[in-house]
Amino acid sequence: MSHTEKKLKVVVYYDGRVQGVGFRYSVCHIAGNYNVAGYVKNLRDGRVELCAEGESIHVVSFIESVENSHLKKYILASEKNWYEYTGEFKGFGLRY
Numbered sequence: 001m002s003h004t005e006k007k008l009k010v011v012v013y014y015d016g017r018v019q020g021v022g023f024r025y026s027v028c029h030i031a032g033n034y035n036v037a038g039y040v041k042n043l044r045d046g047r048v049e050l051c052a053e054g055e056s057i058h059v060v061s062f063i064e065s066v067e068n069s070h071l072k073k074y075i076l077a078s079e080k081n082w083y084e085y086t087g088e089f090k091g092f093g094l095r096y
Contacts (some may be wrong), residue, residue, distance in 0.1 A: 007085035009038075012063060016076035018048040024094055026071055032064040037089035041096060047080070053085050065078035 014023070019042050027040040027050060036059055038052035050066070052059050067075065 006052060006056045008056045009051070009060055009083040009085050010059055010063060011081045011083070012050045012052075013043075013079045014048045014050065014075050015046070015078070017074045018022060018071075019046060021074055023048055023071055023074060026069065027066055028092060029081060030065050031092040033065070034058045036062050036092055038092050039089070039095040040092075041094065053087075053089060055085060056066075 024040045024042065027048075031038075031040075031052070036052045036054040038050070040050045040058070042046060043049055050063075063080070067078070077093055
């Protein structure tokens, strides 16, 4: 990897009808197409939290793919928070 490739982390909160519709499993499937690490999990307040990190081009493309997939019909709102890359994740998966 060259020194010009920026890595970052994003945490996205999705609001809408995002629980009980296969949202997390679909996100995991989409993640398999990108070189990203992190997790997706349901929150007690009915939202879904998605955390992903990696090279910025992969992270941004992954989030765009999620939001432009069949899942967009369930998303009423999203909140994105961008952070420095941490390297804390080894793969992408479900959290409970």
